[in-house]
Amino acid sequence: MTFYIFLFLAALAVFCGLMTVTSRNPVHSVIFLIGCFFAIAGHYLLLNAQFLAVVHIIVYAGAIMVLFLFTLMMMNLNEASEGHKPALARISAVVSAGLLLFILIAALKKTEPFAPPLTIDHSIGLVKALGNTLLNEYLLPFEFVSILLLSSMVGAVLIAKRDKSPKPELE
Amino acid sequence: METSFLIEKGILILVIWGITMLIALYSTFGERVVAAYFQDRRGPNRAGPGGLLQPLADGVKMFTKEDFIPNTPNKWLFIFGPALFMTTALLTSSVLPWGDKLNIFGYEVSLFVADINVAILFILGVISIGVYGIMIGGWASNNKFALLGAVRASSQMISYEVAMGLSIIALLMLSGTLSVREIAAQQGGDFLGISGMKWNIFYQPLGFLIFLVCAFAETNRTPFDLPECEAELIGGYHTEYSSMKLGFFLFAEYISMFISSAIIATLYFGGYNYPGVNWVADHIGPNIATILGVVVLFAKIIFFIFFYMWVRWTLPRFRYDQLMNLGWKILIPLAIANIIITGTAILLLN
Amino acid sequence: MNALIYTSALGIICLLAEIFNLRKLIIPIAIAGLLAILGTVALDWNADNSIREAALYNMLRADSFSLTFSGLLISLTVLLLMLSTDFYKTEQAKISDYIALILFILAGSLAMASFGNLAMLFLGIEVLSISLYIMAGANKHDKRSNEAGMKYFLMGSFASGLLLFGIALVYGETGSFDIVEIRDFIATHQPTSMLYVGVGLMLMALLFKTGAAPFHYWAPDVYEGAPMFHTAILMTVAKIGAFAAFYRLFSACFIPVMMPFGWVLSIVVALTITVGNLSALVQDSFKRMLALSGVSNAGYLMIAIVTLYGKTDNAVFYYSLAYGMALITAFTIAILVYRSSETESFSGFNGLAKRHPFIAASLTIAMLSLAGIPPFAGFFGKYYIFSEAVRNGRMWLVIIATINSIIGVYYYLKVVFAMYLKESDSNAAPLQIPVIYSVVIAITLTVILAVGLFPSTVLGWL
Numbered sequence: 001m002t003f004y005i006f007l008f009l010a011a012l013a014v015f016c017g018l019m020t021v022t023s024r025n026p027v028h029s030v031i032f033l034i035g036c037f038f039a040i041a042g043h044y045l046l047l048n049a050q051f052l053a054v055v056h057i058i059v060y061a062g063a064i065m066v067l068f069l070f071t072l073m074m075m076n077l078n079e080a081s082e083g084h085k086p087a088l089a090r091i092s093a094v095v096s097a098g099l100l101l102f103i104l105i106a107a108l109k110k111t112e113p114f115a116p117p118l119t120i121d122h123s124i125g126l127v128k129a130l131g132n133t134l135l136n137e138y139l140l141p142f143e144f145v146s147i148l149l150l151s152s153m154v155g156a157v158l159i160a161k162r163d164k165s166p167k168p169e170l171e
Numbered sequence: 172m173e174t175s176f177l178i179e180k181g182i183l184i185l186v187i188w189g190i191t192m193l194i195a196l197y198s199t200f201g202e203r204v205v206a207a208y209f210q211d212r213r214g215p216n217r218a219g220p221g222g223l224l225q226p227l228a229d230g231v232k233m234f235t236k237e238d239f240i241p242n243t244p245n246k247w248l249f250i251f252g253p254a255l256f257m258t259t260a261l262l263t264s265s266v267l268p269w270g271d272k273l274n275i276f277g278y279e280v281s282l283f284v285a286d287i288n289v290a291i292l293f294i295l296g297v298i299s300i301g302v303y304g305i306m307i308g309g310w311a312s313n314n315k316f317a318l319l320g321a322v323r324a325s326s327q328m329i330s331y332e333v334a335m336g337l338s339i340i341a342l343l344m345l346s347g348t349l350s351v352r353e354i355a356a357q358q359g360g361d362f363l364g365i366s367g368m369k370w371n372i373f374y375q376p377l378g379f380l381i382f383l384v385c386a387f388a389e390t391n392r393t394p395f396d397l398p399e400c401e402a403e404l405i406g407g408y409h410t411e412y413s414s415m416k417l418g419f420f421l422f423a424e425y426i427s428m429f430i431s432s433a434i435i436a437t438l439y440f441g442g443y444n445y446p447g448v449n450w451v452a453d454h455i456g457p458n459i460a461t462i463l464g465v466v467v468l469f470a471k472i473i474f475f476i477f478f479y480m481w482v483r484w485t486l487p488r489f490r491y492d493q494l495m496n497l498g499w500k501i502l503i504p505l506a507i508a509n510i511i512i513t514g515t516a517i518l519l520l521n
Numbered sequence: 522m523n524a525l526i527y528t529s530a531l532g533i534i535c536l537l538a539e540i541f542n543l544r545k546l547i548i549p550i551a552i553a554g555l556l557a558i559l560g561t562v563a564l565d566w567n568a569d570n571s572i573r574e575a576a577l578y579n580m581l582r583a584d585s586f587s588l589t590f591s592g593l594l595i596s597l598t599v600l601l602l603m604l605s606t607d608f609y610k611t612e613q614a615k616i617s618d619y620i621a622l623i624l625f626i627l628a629g630s631l632a633m634a635s636f637g638n639l640a641m642l643f644l645g646i647e648v649l650s651i652s653l654y655i656m657a658g659a660n661k662h663d664k665r666s667n668e669a670g671m672k673y674f675l676m677g678s679f680a681s682g683l684l685l686f687g688i689a690l691v692y693g694e695t696g697s698f699d700i701v702e703i704r705d706f707i708a709t710h711q712p713t714s715m716l717y718v719g720v721g722l723m724l725m726a727l728l729f730k731t732g733a734a735p736f737h738y739w740a741p742d743v744y745e746g747a748p749m750f751h752t753a754i755l756m757t758v759a760k761i762g763a764f765a766a767f768y769r770l771f772s773a774c775f776i777p778v779m780m781p782f783g784w785v786l787s788i789v790v791a792l793t794i795t796v797g798n799l800s801a802l803v804q805d806s807f808k809r810m811l812a813l814s815g816v817s818n819a820g821y822l823m824i825a826i827v828t829l830y831g832k833t834d835n836a837v838f839y840y841s842l843a844y845g846m847a848l849i850t851a852f853t854i855a856i857l858v859y860r861s862s863e864t865e866s867f868s869g870f871n872g873l874a875k876r877h878p879f880i881a882a883s884l885t886i887a888m889l890s891l892a893g894i895p896p897f898a899g900f901f902g903k904y905y906i907f908s909e910a911v912r913n914g915r916m917w918l919v920i921i922a923t924i925n926s927i928i929g930v931y932y933y934l935k936v937v938f939a940m941y942l943k944e945s946d947s948n949a950a951p952l953q954i955p956v957i958y959s960v961v962i963a964i965t966l967t968v969i970l971a972v973g974l975f976p977s978t979v980l981g982w983l
Contacts, residue, residue: 031248054293057299062296063299066303069325073321107715107717110715127349141580141638141641145644150532151652154622158618159655161615
């Protein structure tokens with residue numbers, strides 16, 4: 001049962017990912033990307049990481065992609081506004097991405113399955129375990145993330161703030 | 172997975188779905204009756220006794236109207252929008268506890284569909300993806316009023332989600348769990364010596380106010396109904412919709428009103444708990460106590476649905492900049508202050 | 522060890538200062554705070570930090586490498602903040618944001634210099650990068666600055682993605698984020714291909730962040746487009762921080778798996794030095810020339826990573842110190858010249874020696890140091906790195922690097938020729954030199970000369 005769900009979700013994720021890249025209409029791309037996020041959240045659920053799954057949906061599907069869609073709709077982008085890319089760029093992009101895929105598959109194929117510890121703690125992905133880890137072992141990174149968020153917030157305000165003088169200020 | 176478990180949950184899902192639909196159906200009727208009362212007129216009174224069959228008549232009208240799809244390159248998305256909106260509106264009911272345990276011939280039935288331990292986050296997640304139905308529908312309509320409505324809806328819902336999440340955080344700090352069932356069960360404790368009255372509203376009055384305002388904004392109800400305000404945008408995101416697709420949009424609004432009333436009642440007003448719940452359980456019987464609890468829960472829900480209508484026919488609509496100011500500059504700082512106050516109180520009292 | 526926490530707190534204090542209308546005090550507070558933090562770093566130097574490391578679950582390590590680099594980064598930031606007093610004179614409304622961002626950049630680079638856990642490495646890089654994207658695009662009404670911010674942001678996020686992917690693969694192989702545990706795992710297990718792919722992806726991300734060829738395309742445009750003072754931050758604190766992280770990661774963790782990357786890295790280094798140098802050769806703009814010379818300087822520093830087996834951390838620190846000080850001198854003077862002549866090309870420096878002999882002499886010393894002419898600090902920096910490379914049998918790399926340093930002399934001296942040999946425009950206004958700028962130049966020059974004359978004192982630190 002779990003295996004078939006996994007297969008379904010994996011196929012869905014790959015399909016949505018491909019459609020995201022190949023769709024001509026940016027809004028369709030965004031919608032397929034949201035589908036891809038849901039498939040990945042499903043994978044998290046299969047791993048019993050409920051918290052991660054839900055937060056993934058809230059943050060990515062619920063907030064970031066809404067803003068993406070919002071921007072696309074405001075700018076009213078459609079097929080015509082997509083710039084033409086030179087053939088050389090396309091070919092080189094395909095070749096390098098293909099090479100990366102090749103290397104990854106080759107490497108993962110050769111790798112022995114990571115031996116999991118014999119006693120798997122099934123509660124490892126639950127909120128309680130996660131909270132304990134974050135606020136004990138990972139307390140410093142957890143707090144440091146707030147600096148990351150703060151600096152991006154300050155930056156957003158700095159860029160969005162209206163200037164009194166319309167000419168370049170610095171230099 | 173045992174068959175009995177599946178049957179039990181299946182029946183429960185069907186019952187909850189049916190009740191949701193029924194309440195949403197009669198909310199439309201209730202809305203018109205309340206509106207008529209507030210405006211000192213009679214309201215619907217022709218279809219059936221006292222106009223009681225009016226919702227059915229409306230439904231028949233919706234179904235039989237011409238289903239018009241405008242000239243848009245995104246026909247699939249045009250259909251997908253209302254379907255998604257309806258789905259997300261219905262999803263939340265799966266994690267809400269509708270009552271305590273019921274004992275039927277020795278078989279114990281819990282009156283909730285799924286007790287996942289991230290239920291609160293699940294609710295927030297469903298709310299956050301609820302906006303897609305409106306956005307996709309509005310965009311696929313290929314109409315600038317619909318697009319404006321969709322854009323307004325998305326920015327409004329995103330802004331108020333932040334304050335809503337923050338107001339819930341203070342509640343979670345008190346309850347120490349993300350499971351709605353446990354939050355509901357905790358409120359059955361004693362408050363000032365009365366059993367079943369340990370409601371969170373007494374501990375989180377500010378959080379409740381913020382949550383209430385945000386719930387209005389999330390359901391796009393007046394005074395926050397800018398996405399569909401007919402004075403400026405004709406009908407907002409559903410301008411181009413007709414027949415039952417329009418029906419889905421309108422109906423889903425009543426469903427989300429019902430669901431958000433249920434969430435408010437469960438999180439802040441004790442859920443299925445009522446004063447003296449223990450006394451009833453001890454003296455009359457646990458099953459009676461549970462059934463009474465369900466009735467009480469629905470009474471609370473219906474009160475809040477009435478409250479929604481009350482507000483709608485009393486308050487005028489916000490201007491858009493006022494809406495954004497309220498969300499970002501008042502509610503979010505208030506919610507953060509509420510978190511700090513709650514944290515300090517927990518630290519000092521424990 | 523706690524420098525990271527104090528610096529972050531100082532940044533937040535700067536943000537709060539705006540609320541209490543203390544705009545005038547922000548820079549003095551920041552400088553005083555950083556000097557105090559420098560003091561705590563010095564105190565950590567002789568202390569036994571193992572207990573405090575354990576209390577933080579080894580997220581940060583206070584070894585000699587991290588402490589010296591923390592000290593260097595903090596000192597560079599102090600000098601930059603001294604410059605900022607004058608630079609942000611017209612920007613009082615935004616000053617607290619800018620100063621806080623500079624402090625966050627420092628916090629990010631401190632985390633990168635002293636991480637003991639890949640989580641801290643990633644967060645450090647992200648804090649640094651996000652603040653830098655904003656700094657690069659700070660001039661909203663200047664198209665070049667917009668381009669710089671946007672380009673840096675898009676490329677940088679991609680590199681961060683690669684880094685995360687690499688970290689995930691390394692974690693999948695070793696089961697840990699802690700650099701010591703990863704090192705022990707690699708030392709006791711036969712490395713698999715997954716580990717190599719993970720290390721390779723991390724390598725790519727870090728090459729990007731240090732601006733090495735062939736991942737350097739963003740560097741000249743970003744450095745040129747950003748406001749002059751922000752370019753100085755990008756090229757000193759950010760670059761040295763990124764390089765410290767690069768060196769620290771590979772010297773602490775990945776020495777056993779470096780074999781397959783040895784040749785790749787050598788070629789990357791040769792390419793970086795050559796491409797940076799040859800492109801710098803043909804530039805007209807002083808700023809763009811410095812930007813491209815920054816690319817080649819990253820190449821010289823990376824020779825130390827190719828020859829990890831020796832004890833090269835002394836040389837890396839020495840080189841970073843010399844490079845940072847010389848660049849700050851150069852940028853201080855470039856800001857002054859740009860302000861009076863409004864041009865970034867070499868012609869702005871024409872005849873500077875007649876009007877301001879002290880400034881011209883300082884810039885000459887800085888340029889000679891960057892070019893690696895004895896007896897200035899830059900020479901010994903290159904000398905120590907090259908000699909380590911020779912000892913490790915990378916003779917051909919050293920030959921390429923030496924040829925390139927000789928080429929470098931030409932473009933570094935271009936500006937010196939402009940100052941001493943060319944006539945200035947008759948109506949060229951004299952430079953307005955604020956006192957604080959003279960102080961900064963005096964400090965950096967003293968360091969360049971002192972470190973150049975007595976290199977062994979610094980080399981003994983690590």
